[in-house]
Amino acid sequence: MKNLRLKSARAAKDLSQEALAQLVGVSRQTINAIEKGDYNPTIKLCLAICHALDKTLDELFWE
Amino acid sequence: MDTNEIGFLCGFLVVFLIIAAILIRKRKKDGSGQFDERQIVGRGKAFQAGFFTLLVLGMLNNVGFYLEFLPGDRFLWDVGVFGISITIFAVTAICNDAYLSMTESPKNFYLSGGLLFGANLICFFINMSDSSHRDSAILNGMLCLMWAIIVLTQYIHSRNTRKELEE
Numbered sequence: 001m002k003n004l005r006l007k008s009a010r011a012a013k014d015l016s017q018e019a020l021a022q023l024v025g026v027s028r029q030t031i032n033a034i035e036k037g038d039y040n041p042t043i044k045l046c047l048a049i050c051h052a053l054d055k056t057l058d059e060l061f062w063e
Numbered sequence: 064m065d066t067n068e069i070g071f072l073c074g075f076l077v078v079f080l081i082i083a084a085i086l087i088r089k090r091k092k093d094g095s096g097q098f099d100e101r102q103i104v105g106r107g108k109a110f111q112a113g114f115f116t117l118l119v120l121g122m123l124n125n126v127g128f129y130l131e132f133l134p135g136d137r138f139l140w141d142v143g144v145f146g147i148s149i150t151i152f153a154v155t156a157i158c159n160d161a162y163l164s165m166t167e168s169p170k171n172f173y174l175s176g177g178l179l180f181g182a183n184l185i186c187f188f189i190n191m192s193d194s195s196h197r198d199s200a201i202l203n204g205m206l207c208l209m210w211a212i213i214v215l216t217q218y219i220h221s222r223n224t225r226k227e228l229e230e
Contacts, residue, residue, distance in 0.1 A: 026099035029160040029224065039101050 024048040105159025113152030120144040176214040183207040
């Protein structure tokens with residue numbers, strides 16, 4: 001399932017996929033895969049993304 | 064083994080260790096060779112595919128030679144089996160975005176892969192011109208084909224991935 005909340009949170013911060021990827025220490029393709037719903041990140045990566053986007057886990061990853 | 068051969072081997076070992084130390088230090092410094100969690104999963108799939116290919120083809124190769132079914136030099140068939148396994152590993156890794164590390168540039172890879180392809184192609188034609196070097200020519204041909212497949216796969220995958228860039 002696509003993660004549109006992540007995509008909109010990233011857009012709200014005016015960050016490209018590449019920029020977010022560099023902030024959290026992964027490749028751009030990984031961020032793309034998470035947003036498309038092709039990859040389920042580990043909790044460690046989820047927390048890193050939340051920290052980078054100033055959001056909580058509930059806001060970005062929980063249904 | 065005479066003293067000249069021992070000296071050559073020692074010199075070769077020293078140079079190898081120096082180059083290895085420089086490359087390891089460079090990797091630690093600029094973070095090259097680092098893969099993220101998704102890439103590590105992808106590389107796991109690639110290693111699995113390569114390993115099972117090696118296992119199956121190795122068994123078939125051994126059965127083929129035991130039954131005296133396969134012609135020619137056994138060494139070439141063994142190299143062929145390894146070559147196919149390595150190619151399967153590389154193609155699987157590329158399809159999972161896990162062949163090149165996070166900081167590696169595809170352009171550098173095309174350059175190095177292209178050089179290996181070109182060098183083997185040249186050696187192939189040189190060895191083919193001499194019938195006594197036929198086996199070497201076949202070996203060069205196999206390596207040439209292997210690098211061509213890997214570089215081409217990376218190029219096609221990079222081009223397809225670029226189309227998925229966010230708008």
